[in-house]
Amino acid sequence: MLIVKVISINSPIKKSDFISKNNFRVEIEYNKKVYTTNTRWNTENPQWNEIFIFNNETIDTTIKIENTLKVRLYEENIWSKSNLLEEESINIDSNNINYIVSNVLIEYNLIDRNLDSFLLAHDDCEYYKEKLDNEVE
Secondary structure, X not given: OEEEEEEEEOOOOOOOOOOOOOOEEEEEEEOOEEEEOOOEOOOOOOEEEEEEEEOOOOOOOOOOOOOEEEEEEEEOOOOOOOEEEEEXXXXXXXXXXEEEEOXXXXXXXXXXXXXXXXXXXXXXXXXXXXXXXXXXX
8 A cells, every 4th residue: 555645846836827826736646546636726835735545455466566656746727728847757665755756745655564553653644544444435
């Protein structure tokens, strides 16, 4: 199981249009499953603090589980297509890492076993438990 927390922009990005401030969202992909943060409107320095859970368990044993996390930063537009500003992939190779990817600060935790111990030790344990319950339903 991989838990990813999208925290914030690492360094401010200049506005991309003349009408308003930037409207950012982040897309993360792991093992062909994609999650998207909420769009943060009219800001150069968005804060998300959104948590996403990727479950590695699969019934089909022929599917290879990848260790690559893709992060894409978009500038959202109301009247036109969103602009991909940055895209980067990182290898997931250890636990509990803070990382800057595509100018986005993320934290990830790769959990192989003993999920209960992880949840009890982590500040966001109630939030993780709620997200896990929703994922199972």
